[in-house]
Amino acid sequence: MALLDVTDLSVVFRRRGEEPFTAVDKVSFSVEPGQTVGLVGESGCGKSVTSLAIMGLLPKRGNQVTGSVRYEGTELLSLSPDQMRARRGKDLGMVFQDPLSSLNPVIPIGIQVTEVLEKHRGMPRRKAMIEAEDLLNRVGIPDPRRRLTEYPHQLSGGMRQRALIAIALACRPRVLIADEPTTALDVTIQAQILALLKELVTDTGTALIMITHDLGVVAGLCDQVNVLYGGRVVERAGRHELFELPRHPYTHGLLASIPRLDLEGDRLVPIPGSVADNIPWDGGCAFAPRCANQIADCTARTPELTGDQQRLLLCHNPMEVAVR
């Protein structure tokens, strides 16, 4: 039994007066303690919605979440809202994309760290403050005692993200979900934050689910990679296998579109088109309209997942050659 088991997770948005929209379509993956699993894909592929569904943070209204999310065997999707609140922040932590908007602008950092300690670890405020200072120290915030009394706008972007990480890790959750934690940061800060996450995960044996569109992040961090397209996992592989031989044309395209200086020719190779609003997986492959490797089957019948747990593929006509 894995630490976190996601099976056939689907999220359907139902808005009045609109067609139901399947944002996440039977996504399955699992995470072991200490493992880092990547969910990769471009905007709109359903990776963020997946993470919010796991955390139970999707608004109740207008969203239908089905499938199963098991944490140490407990089904999270059938927990009551209060039971889920008791788990969030304690068993499952989450770091968000934009550290400025994700911190409350009118509350000192200290309170934002201690409130989670007070809630889940029952610490009194004074003791929680000492712990918070220690936490900020651990995530590499200099002069943590002073920072505790400051407000988010007084911290730099990287510092804010460190504070958010400190909050997410305050109660030593066994699963940490990081939703594009470096997207809003400078490149130099990105590297620091990634190194910090990696270090914390290794130290504590926390399982990390890394949501990103950045293959550089994947290359540096993830043990296993799930590539999402149109709400489905289209390819799963270990990091090395994936970069060596991406089988799905979409993954292939993603890797090929990374600018490289060590090769002849200076033209980037983009994937043509963009993710359609509503992707029809029934009666064909959703990626077919953009696929260079398309065959007749692709628009005739829906592809099935093939392979084993370590290496999965959802494609009628996979690539056989490495990215040059």
Place this chain on the structure above:
Amino acid sequence: MLRFTVRRMLQAIPTLFILSILIFAWLRSLPGGPATALLGDKATPEKIEALNHVMGLDRPLWEQYLGFLGRMATGDFGNSLISADPVLAEIGRCFPATIELSIVALLIAVGAGIPLGYLAARYRGGVLDNLTVGVSLIGVAVPVFFTGLMLKYVFAIQLGWLPPSGRLDPQIDATHITGFAVLDGLLTGEYDAAWDATLHLILPAVALSSIPMAAIVRITRAAVLDVLNEDYVRTANAKGLDARTVRGRHVLRNAMLPVSTTVGLQIGLLLAGAVLTEKVFNWGGIGSLIAQGIERHDYPRLQALILLAALVYVVMNLLVDISYAIIDPRVRVR
């Protein structure tokens, strides 16, 4: 914080100065004048001119203004042309009544408006939400004097639950200290007077509160809905905080920013509403002073009253700014 407050107070001085010029010029640009108003339609031009000369109104405008400014600096706002009493004494007599009415109306508007707006947002689309939004629309649209008349008709005349007008039953012999009827009653231990004054306050205060309350309900609702969509509320939920902590600490406090602005603006309108409400309930505040003053072109009285209203407005704005700085650390000057 202190420096911030002092600086804002100093900034109010030029505002009031410019305003004094505008009021002075504006009053004198109105057709007719105090002499005409005092002497009636049939007065001869010679008589009007003579009276104007006595009152110093035939001198150049700038000279009149400088005189006004000079006397004002010594605290002399002149005597009312109607009652011949010093204007400040008149205001001192009537202003507490208006303040009492306005404060109670404001307390009702804020005390009921914020919770209602919050609940409407929380149960968005529900019965309470629709009811609140609907009623507040009526509250904004219906003029204060009409609300006042309706309340008076239903609760005072038809049901007889509350007194229809005045501030105190004339049979009660109350001691006056502050001029605030309820407070006086409590201070002197004349609890029957305090209770009677409270009963008298209810209808006019509710009528006067209707417009600011409607505005506060709507802005609170909108602000809460806005804040609920903020990322930091999602973060708070991701921490697994109790729903109560999320609402109280993370949602409400941020939502109070636009609400405090609205409250400040509404206080200015409250004074205008008070004039009308006082008329309906025969309240004896500055409302009747103003109305009478305008009819009779009582320059000294109007100048003092309008400056006073402006001063209240400026002070209220200052309080709003201070409340902003208290709620939002980003506003504070470092």
